[in-house]
Amino acid sequence: MKVTIRCYARFRDAFGEEQEREIPEGSSIRDAVLALAGSGPDAELLIDAEKNIRSYVMVMYRDSRIAPADADTISLSDNDLIILFPPVSGG
Amino acid sequence: MNNQKFTGSSGRYERQISLIGSEGQKKLNDATILIAGAGGLGSPAATYLALAGIGELVIVDDDVIQESNLNRQFLHATQSIGLQKVYSAQATLEKMQPDVSVVAYPKRIDAQSANRLIKDADLVIDALDNYESRFILHEAAWKAGIPFIHGAIEGFSGQLTSIIPKSSPCLSCLIPSAPPVGKVSVMGATAGVIGSMQAMEAIKYLTNTGSMISGRLLIWDGLSGRIEFMKTEKRKNCQVCSE
Numbered sequence: 136m137k138v139t140i141r142c143y144a145r146f147r148d149a150f151g152e153e154q155e156r157e158i159p160e161g162s163s164i165r166d167a168v169l170a171l172a173g174s175g176p177d178a179e180l181l182i183d184a185e186k187n188i189r190s191y192v193m194v195m196y197r198d199s200r201i202a203p204a205d206a207d208t209i210s211l212s213d214n215d216l217i218i219l220f221p222p223v224s225g226g
Numbered sequence: 227m228n229n230q231k232f233t234g235s236s237g238r239y240e241r242q243i244s245l246i247g248s249e250g251q252k253k254l255n256d257a258t259i260l261i262a263g264a265g266g267l268g269s270p271a272a273t274y275l276a277l278a279g280i281g282e283l284v285i286v287d288d289d290v291i292q293e294s295n296l297n298r299q300f301l302h303a304t305q306s307i308g309l310q311k312v313y314s315a316q317a318t319l320e321k322m323q324p325d326v327s328v329v330a331y332p333k334r335i336d337a338q339s340a341n342r343l344i345k346d347a348d349l350v351i352d353a354l355d356n357y358e359s360r361f362i363l364h365e366a367a368w369k370a371g372i373p374f375i376h377g378a379i380e381g382f383s384g385q386l387t388s389i390i391p392k393s394s395p396c397l398s399c400l401i402p403s404a405p406p407v408g409k410v411s412v413m414g415a416t417a418g419v420i421g422s423m424q425a426m427e428a429i430k431y432l433t434n435t436g437s438m439i440s441g442r443l444l445i446w447d448g449l450s451g452r453i454e455f456m457k458t459e460k461r462k463n464c465q466v467c468s469e
């Protein structure tokens with residue numbers, strides 16, 4: 136199935152504004168984020184050494200925030216959209 | 227809290243009294259707003275709040291003006307490089323808008339100063355540039371029951387949410403720990419967008435107009451022009467807002 140991942144701020148700089156990924160049926164939000172992160176040097180922006188989504192990453196799915204620790208428990212459907220945003224800090 | 231200089235009968239507020247009524251205008255005039263940060267967000271937020279007729283602005287910032295501030299921090303002029311930001315902001319605002327009283331506080335925010343500053347404020351504008359100070363000031367505001375209008379920017383992006391004690395999740399629910407510090411690049415207009423929205427939130431709150439951006443985080447992306455709203459929820463065992 137196909138999912139779209141939209142990125143903002145630093146994540147957009149690293150992964151582009153919107154990316155589509157082909158992932159197996161039944162994949163979770165975490166699987167989709169891993170597919171986006173890939174294995175390049177920017178992967179560590181999103182995931183840690185244990186391949187979990189970093190705790191500061193804001194993951195938005197169907198208007199709601201998904202805690203990185205719960206990203207494993209939510210299965211995606213075809214054509215779903217996930218939004219990734221790093222909290223910004225400047226003023 | 228009250229301002230003898232207020233000239234509510236003048237035409238200065240004519241175009242907005244038709245929106246918020248004389249009562250709304252009086253509420254603005256009676257208000258004291260704490261502006262934490264006299265930089266990129268503080269410049270538009272303080273300017274629009276002063277022009278709207280807020281009676282008193284208390285501005286806190288311990289920084290001095292550097293040349294690299296000047297692409298966005300329009301309260302400060304080129305000849306003010308090296309001066310304390312709060313005094314430059316005070317002079318600019320009082321010249322622009324004689325009705326407003328500006329109190330300048332050239333100190334860093336710590337637990338003690340936060341409580342003192344919050345005491346007299348009706349609302350806080352978070353125009354700070356770091357989470358350490360934000361968490362301190364936010365906790366003081368939450369405990370005192372004062373609304374805290376959070377904004378933050380980076381590059382072409384920004385975020386905003388209005389934290390209303392007892393009704394919305396708190397800042398620590400939204401951001402449990404400080405995120406890694408990003409790039410310091412910022413386009414001046416990014417600060418203009420988010421800082422202006424912070425002023426708008428304050429005006430809405432004080433005049434009970436519209437609906438607040440509360441219980442949700444506004445995410446603004448200048449490069450695409452997109453705005454997203456992300457619902458926020460109370461975090462279990464939050465150290466700040468759990469009873």
Ligand SMILES: [Zn+2]
Nearest residue numbers: 396399464467
């Ligand atoms: Zn909380």
